[in-house]
Amino acid sequence: MSEFDDIVRITHGQAELTDGWVIGEAVNGGIVMSLVTQAATEALAAAGSHTDLVAFSTTFLATSQPGTVDLETTILRTGRSFSTAEVTMSQAGKVCVRHTATFADLDANSAPIHREEVPPALPDPDQCAPALRMGFAEKIAILDRVDIRIDPATAGWAIGQPARDGEMRAWIRFKDGREPDVASLPFFLDALPPVTMTFGAMGWAPTIAFSGHIRSRPVPGWLRMRITTNNVIGGLFEEDAIIWDSRGRVVAQSRQLAGVRMPPAPHSAPVPSASETV
């Protein structure tokens, strides 16, 4: 069993979150998304319905701590093309997450390719910056589970030189050799450091709402990711993520709204006409 399969294992509607996947005090939101997706998948499998995730949305209502969580799953639809389930995850009676996941036949929806975004060129993984070496990592237990290699061109923030351009590119894979699959993609979509670190905002960025799409089944090997933000306004920003597999196929994409505490800007941009853009 891999570390990932271990953490998303569900027994009689319960799972055991460990401190091996925390960021600070809270369990990583990506692991929670893969866990609630697993609950939905098992419910639809038991109903003899679709089991390939294609879309999900997760609303984070409270942080989760290591310990037992309860998973309550309701099937909303079993259709010819799409089936949908909803999962509520709670801890000690408090609802932490509400999750809706839609399933289909992914192989039938992975071809033909009419249009597909090509992956960015990245230096080889051993020419990139391992996330473990970075200062913010001391409380980030998930960095013991995943190998993240950030393109140095987008890692200036790690050495006090934030590019302030809202883009990070990286390789990512599990450290224990488990290969990526559909079940792990919700986790990977939220596994990089928050894109707001490219502005020098070095703190945690709690997700408010997250939505993801699975576009094809990943083949074994390194995943390539790009995360971006174009709008950091007040204490909120959107983070868009896209993941390619080792063949260069788009396997997943997401958009989330998250909170951030921004550092004082080196130059202020108080009016729209003076704001940065892509």
Next chain:
Amino acid sequence: MSEFDDIVRITHGQAELTDGWVIGEAVNGGIVMSLVTQAATEALAAAGSHTDLVAFSTTFLATSQPGTVDLETTILRTGRSFSTAEVTMSQAGKVCVRHTATFADLDANSAPIHREEVPPALPDPDQCAPALRMGFAEKIAILDRVDIRIDPATAGWAIGQPARDGEMRAWIRFKDGREPDVASLPFFLDALPPVTMTFGAMGWAPTIAFSGHIRSRPVPGWLRMRITTNNVIGGLFEEDAIIWDSRGRVVAQSRQLAGVRMPPAPHSAPVPSASETV
């Protein structure tokens, strides 16, 4: 009362959808999103909580027809910074939509601007192509309610010359003079023709899952929109939308996964390395 306020009016947990907002046989999904958001807003207002929408996700389980719909609302959280409600919309006992909406203090989250996408330059509205003149419009009742002016540079598909680049830019506003506000933004986010029309796919594109963020309160006047897709694979595509108000402020953005029946391509692109990109 405006036509929009009329269609999203809720009385004793019910609303009356009319054939004035249909696309083909089904009620427009954007109107449904604004209606269920209205139900969530009223529930949180009654609880004395936040009433400014900041994030929502809507899963479409079945199409809605003109007629009575039932709205059942559950408050999931009333917090210091964020409050969340969930709405189930059903028709004749069948669940059509599951919707989760998170509210906050939008004014506190609309400034300062650390980074903001600037709107695209568009020809004046009277130099753009009114959506009413286009062939696909005969069954699209919402085009009697909204004034859409598409940038001719992105409207070639309407005259049989699809650009195949996955981008549409337009002005949009209500025809009856009602000004845009937060409540109407979920509707506007899904009001343009599907971006797959830029590939010559002239049919309906049913939304599977939709997620939106509200970033600031729109001022009166025309809204500017851009919709894009980078991945049209099998029968699915993502559509990203962004809306600016007449000051040029980003007011809303969204990402949806939707279905499409693509026409035969003039040139095939069967492998990733040959696929189109942005």
